[in-house]
Amino acid sequence: xxxxxKIRTYSADSDLIARRRQEIAIAAFHAxxxxxxxxTSVREIAKACHMAQGTIYYYIGSKKDIxxxxxxxxxxxxxxFFEKADAYFKTLSPTQALKQTIEDFYRxxxxxxxxxxxxxxxxxxxxxSQQKTLLDWDRSVVDVFRRLLTKGCASGEFVIADVTLVAxxxxxxxxxxxxxxxxxxxxxxxxxxxxxxxxxxxxAICRDGGISNEG
Amino acid sequence: xxxxxKIRTYSADSDLIARRRQEIAIAAFHAxxxxxxxxTSVREIAKACHMAQGTIYYYIGSKKDIxxxxxxxxxxxxxxFFEKADAYFKTLSPTQALKQTIEDFYRxxxxxxxxxxxxxxxxxxxxxSQQKTLLDWDRSVVDVFRRLLTKGCASGEFVIADVTLVAxxxxxxxxxxxxxxxxxxxxxxxxxxxxxxxxxxxxAICRDGGISNEG
Amino acid sequence: xxxxxKIRTYSADSDLIARRRQEIAIAAFHAxxxxxxxxTSVREIAKACHMAQGTIYYYIGSKKDIxxxxxxxxxxxxxxFFEKADAYFKTLSPTQALKQTIEDFYRxxxxxxxxxxxxxxxxxxxxxSQQKTLLDWDRSVVDVFRRLLTKGCASGEFVIADVTLVAxxxxxxxxxxxxxxxxxxxxxxxxxxxxxxxxxxxxAICRDGGISNEG
Amino acid sequence: xxxxxKIRTYSADSDLIARRRQEIAIAAFHAxxxxxxxxTSVREIAKACHMAQGTIYYYIGSKKDIxxxxxxxxxxxxxxFFEKADAYFKTLSPTQALKQTIEDFYRxxxxxxxxxxxxxxxxxxxxxSQQKTLLDWDRSVVDVFRRLLTKGCASGEFVIADVTLVAxxxxxxxxxxxxxxxxxxxxxxxxxxxxxxxxxxxxAICRDGGISNEG
DNA sequence: CATGAATGAGGTTTCATTCAT
DNA sequence: TATGAATGAAACCTCATTCAT
Numbered sequence: 001x002x003x004x005x006k007i008r009t010y011s012a013d014s015d016l017i018a019r020r021r022q023e024i025a026i027a028a029f030h031a032x033x034x035x036x037x038x039x040t041s042v043r044e045i046a047k048a049c050h051m052a053q054g055t056i057y058y059y060i061g062s063k064k065d066i067x068x069x070x071x072x073x074x075x076x077x078x079x080x081f082f083e084k085a086d087a088y089f090k091t092l093s094p095t096q097a098l099k100q101t102i103e104d105f106y107r108x109x110x111x112x113x114x115x116x117x118x119x120x121x122x123x124x125x126x127x128x129s130q131q132k133t134l135l136d137w138d139r140s141v142v143d144v145f146r147r148l149l150t151k152g153c154a155s156g157e158f159v160i161a162d163v164t165l166v167a168x169x170x171x172x173x174x175x176x177x178x179x180x181x182x183x184x185x186x187x188x189x190x191x192x193x194x195x196x197x198x199x200x201x202x203x204a205i206c207r208d209g210g211i212s213n214e215g
Numbered sequence: 216x217x218x219x220x221k222i223r224t225y226s227a228d229s230d231l232i233a234r235r236r237q238e239i240a241i242a243a244f245h246a247x248x249x250x251x252x253x254x255t256s257v258r259e260i261a262k263a264c265h266m267a268q269g270t271i272y273y274y275i276g277s278k279k280d281i282x283x284x285x286x287x288x289x290x291x292x293x294x295x296f297f298e299k300a301d302a303y304f305k306t307l308s309p310t311q312a313l314k315q316t317i318e319d320f321y322r323x324x325x326x327x328x329x330x331x332x333x334x335x336x337x338x339x340x341x342x343x344s345q346q347k348t349l350l351d352w353d354r355s356v357v358d359v360f361r362r363l364l365t366k367g368c369a370s371g372e373f374v375i376a377d378v379t380l381v382a383x384x385x386x387x388x389x390x391x392x393x394x395x396x397x398x399x400x401x402x403x404x405x406x407x408x409x410x411x412x413x414x415x416x417x418x419a420i421c422r423d424g425g426i427s428n429e430g
Numbered sequence: 431x432x433x434x435x436k437i438r439t440y441s442a443d444s445d446l447i448a449r450r451r452q453e454i455a456i457a458a459f460h461a462x463x464x465x466x467x468x469x470t471s472v473r474e475i476a477k478a479c480h481m482a483q484g485t486i487y488y489y490i491g492s493k494k495d496i497x498x499x500x501x502x503x504x505x506x507x508x509x510x511f512f513e514k515a516d517a518y519f520k521t522l523s524p525t526q527a528l529k530q531t532i533e534d535f536y537r538x539x540x541x542x543x544x545x546x547x548x549x550x551x552x553x554x555x556x557x558x559s560q561q562k563t564l565l566d567w568d569r570s571v572v573d574v575f576r577r578l579l580t581k582g583c584a585s586g587e588f589v590i591a592d593v594t595l596v597a598x599x600x601x602x603x604x605x606x607x608x609x610x611x612x613x614x615x616x617x618x619x620x621x622x623x624x625x626x627x628x629x630x631x632x633x634a635i636c637r638d639g640g641i642s643n644e645g
Numbered sequence: 646x647x648x649x650x651k652i653r654t655y656s657a658d659s660d661l662i663a664r665r666r667q668e669i670a671i672a673a674f675h676a677x678x679x680x681x682x683x684x685t686s687v688r689e690i691a692k693a694c695h696m697a698q699g700t701i702y703y704y705i706g707s708k709k710d711i712x713x714x715x716x717x718x719x720x721x722x723x724x725x726f727f728e729k730a731d732a733y734f735k736t737l738s739p740t741q742a743l744k745q746t747i748e749d750f751y752r753x754x755x756x757x758x759x760x761x762x763x764x765x766x767x768x769x770x771x772x773x774s775q776q777k778t779l780l781d782w783d784r785s786v787v788d789v790f791r792r793l794l795t796k797g798c799a800s801g802e803f804v805i806a807d808v809t810l811v812a813x814x815x816x817x818x819x820x821x822x823x824x825x826x827x828x829x830x831x832x833x834x835x836x837x838x839x840x841x842x843x844x845x846x847x848x849a850i851c852r853d854g855g856i857s858n859e860g
Numbered sequence: 861c862a863t864g865a866a867t868g869a870g871g872t873t874t875c876a877t878t879c880a881t
Numbered sequence: 882t883a884t885g886a887a888t889g890a891a892a893c894c895t896c897a898t899t900c901a902t
Binding site: 473487 | 871875
C-alpha cells in the first residue's frame with residue numbers, strides 16, 4: 001500500500017527531504033485542519049511550517065502533493081494497528097480479539113481524529129490516485145474486522161447475517177467518534193465510548209447478546 | 216425551524232424571490248455537488264441556474280448565502296418525515312414504529328444522498344449560523360429515534376444500555392449509505408440495506424435479539 | 431491560412447470580442463515590442479490596453495493567446511498585398527510586376543516593421559501552431575515571388591540559376607530593412623532602399639543586368 | 646575588441662576563472678539555445694555546466710553576464726576569419742578574395758549557426774553594452790566586405806551602385822542560412838548554398854554578370 | 861572554492877462582486 | 882428586473898540570488 005506518486009523535488013538529499021516532508025506534513029496539517037484545503041493558502045501553510053513560501057516548493061511540486069505527505073504519514077500511524085490486529089487474530093478468541101482490535105483502532109483513530117475528519121471532508125478534492133490510497137486503506141481496515149468476524153462465526157461465537165456489513169459498521173462507528181464529537185464529547189470519554197461501542201456490537205452479533213462479555 | 220438569516224436582496228416582490236430561490240437551490244446544488252463549494256465558481260452556478268452572473272445576486276447577498284438556500288430546501292424535504300414519524304410513534308408499537316421510521320428516514324435520505332454527503336464535506340465551510348441549522352436538524356432527527364427507543368425500553372420491548380448512543384448509531388448508519396456508496400452500492404439495493412440495517416439494530420436492542428421481528 | 435485556434439472567452443458577444451481583441455492586439459503589441467514577450471507582464475499589457483489585469487482574461491485564455499491576436503491582425507494587414515501581387519502578375523510584364531510587388535511588399539512590411547522584427551525574435555516562444563501560422567505565411571510570400579520569377583524566366587526576361595533561392599533573398603532582404611534599421615535608417619529612406627534593392631535584384635537576374643530598367 | 650565589462654567575481658585566481666568561464670560559455674549555451682534566455686533558469690544552466698547553482702555565481706555576477714561569456718567566446722571563434730580575410734585581401738584578386746572570404750565566413754557562421762540565431766533573438770534582452778559589442782562585431786564584418794568590394798570597384802572588376810548595401814546583403818544572406826534553415830536545409834547543403842550565394846552576388850556586381858567566374 | 865537550501869519578489873491566472881446599461 | 886463586462890485582490894508557483902556550511 002505504498003504511495004507510488006513521485007513528488008517533484010529540487011534536492012537530491014533524500015534524508016533531508018524525508019525529514020522536511022515529515023515536518024511539513026505535521027505543520028501543514030495544523031494549518032489545513034482549521035479551514036480546509038482550499039481555504040488555506042500556501043502562504044499560510046508555509047508560515048505554519050516556519051518556511052518561506054518558496055521553500056515549501058523545494059519539497060513538493062504543487063500544493064496538492066501535500067495530500068500525499070499527509071497520507072503517507074497517516075499510513076505510518078496505523079502500521080502498528082495492523083500488526084497488533086494480526087497478533088490478536090492469531091492468539092485470542094474471536095470475541096477477545098474483536099474487543100482488543102476495536103479498542104486499538106478507536107484509540108489510534110482518536111489520536112488522529114482531526115485527520116480522519118479531514119479525509120472525509122477533503123477526499124473529493126484529492127487526486128484519483130490519492131483517493132485510491134484512501135479507499136485502499138479503508139478496505140484494509142474493513143478486511144481486518146471481516147476476517148475476525150468470519151472466524152468468530154465459524155467458531156460459533158458470533159451469529160451474523162452479513163459479516164461485511166457489520167465490519168463496515170464498526171469502521172463507520174469509529175468515524176462517528178470523530179465526526180460527531182460536537183455531541184459525543186459532551187457526554188463520553190473515549191474509553192467510555194469504546195466500551196459502549198464494544199457492548200453494542202457484541203449485543204448485535206453474539207449468540208448470547210454479548211452478556212457473557214459485559215463488565 | 217425557519218431560517219433566521221436575512222439574506223440581503225434588492226427585490227421587493229417576496230413571492231418571486233421565494234420562487235426563484237427555490238429554483239436556485241435546486242440548480243445550484245446540481246453544480247455544487249460535482250466539485251464542492253469552493254471549486255465551483257459563481258459563474259458556473261449561475262449558468263446551472265440559467266441566469267446571468269449578476270442576476271443571482273438579486274437573490275443572494277453573497278456566494279455563501281447559497282448554503283442557506285440549500286438548507287432551507289433540505290428542511291422542507293424532511294418535513295414529511297417528521298410528521299409521519301410522529302404518527303408512527305403514536306399509533307404503532309415501538310418495534311414497528313422503529314422499523315417504519317428507519318425505513319422512512321433512509322428512503323428520504325437516499326433521495327437526497329448527494330446533499331447529505333455535501334453537508335458532511337462542506338459543514339466546515341458554512342457560517343456558524345448555518346452550522347447551527349445543520350446541527351439543530353441533526354439533533355431533531357436523533358431525538359425522533361431517542362424518543363422511540365426510550366418508549367420501547369419503558370414498554371420492555373427493548374433493552375438498551377445507552378439510548379442516545381443507539382439513536383446516533385441509527386443516524387450515522389444512514390449517512391453510511393451515502394458516504395460509503397462506493398462500496399455498498401456494489402452489493403446492496405437501498406431496500407436490502409434498509410432491511411439489513413433494521414435487522415442489525417433490532418438484534419442489538421431487542422430482548423430476543425430481534426428474532427420475533429425477522430421476515 | 432485562417433487561424434483555427436479557438437481562444438477561450440467568457441463573453442458570447444462576438445462583436446465585442448472581435449473589437450476588444452483588435453484593441454488588445456494593437457495596444458498589447460505596443461507594450462510587447464519594447465521589452466519582448468517574456469519581459470512584459472500581463473499587468474503591463476493590460477495597462478497598455480487600459481484594462482484591469484483581470485479584464486484581459488475576458489478576451490483571451492492565457493497570455494500566449496496574445497500571439498494569436500497579433501498573428502491574426504498581421505495576416506489582415508498583408509491581405510491587400512496578396513491581392514495586388516496577383517493583379518500585377520496578371521497584367522504587367524514580369525519585370526514591371528516584380529518591381530511593383532517588391533515595392534508593395536517592402537512598404538507593407540515597413541508599416542509593420544516592429545512586428546516583423548518581433549516575429550523573428552519571438553517565434554521560438556510561440557506554440558507549434560503559431561509557428562506554423564508564421565511559416566505558412568512566409569511560404570506564401572516566397573511563393574508570390576517564385577511564381578513571378580518563374581514566369582520571367584519562361585518569357586526570357588530573367589536568367590536565374592535557382593528561382594527559389596532568389597525568392598528567399600527578396601524576402602530576407604525585406605526583413606533586413608527591419609532587422610538592420612539601426613544601420614540602414616542612418617543612410618537611407620525606405621524609398622531609397624526599395625529603389626536600390628530593386629536595382630540589386632534586377633542586376634542579378636536580368637539578361638542585361640537590369641540596365642534597361644534603371645531610372 | 647576586448648570586453649570592457651568587468652564581471653564581479655569572488656575569485657582571485659584569474660586563470661581558473663578564465664578557464665571556467667569558457668567552460669560555462671559552452672555548456673550554458675547548450676542549455677540556452679533550446680528555450681531562449683528568459684525561459685532557461687539558472688538552475689538549468691548550472692546543471693548543464695555540471696555545477697551547483699551557487700557555484701556559477703563565482704564566475705558571473707548575475708544571469709545576464711552570461712551574455713558576455715557567450716559574446717567573448719563568439720568573438721574568439723571569428724578571430725581566424727578576420728585574419729584570413731585580411732590575407733585574402735592582400736594576396737588575391739578582388740573576385741577571388743570575395744569568393745574565399747564569403748566561403749570562410751559562411752563556414753564559420755555555420756559552425757555557430759545556433760549562436761547566430763540566438764543573437765538575433767536575444768539581442769533585445771542584452772544590456773546596451775552587450776548590444777554594442779554585437780553591433781561592433783557586425784560592423785567589422787560588414788567592413789571586411791566593404792573594403793573588398795571597394796577595391797574591386799576601383800580595379801574595375803565590380804560595378805556596384807552602393808557598396809555598403811551589397812556588403813550588408815552578403816552578411817544578411819549568411820544569417821539567412823541560420824534563420825531559414827527550416828527551409829534551406831531541406832534543399833541545400835552548406836557548400837551548395839555557398840556556391841549559389843557566390844554566384845548570385847557575382848551576378849549582381851560583376852561587369853560580365855559573373856560569367857567568367859562560374860565553374 | 862564549492863555547495864545547495866532558503867528566500868521573497870513578482871509572474872500568470874481565477875473569481876466573487878459591482879454597476880452601468 | 883436582468884445583464885454581463887469590468888474589477889483587483891489574492892491564489893499558486895517560479896526563479897535569480899544569497900549565504901551558512
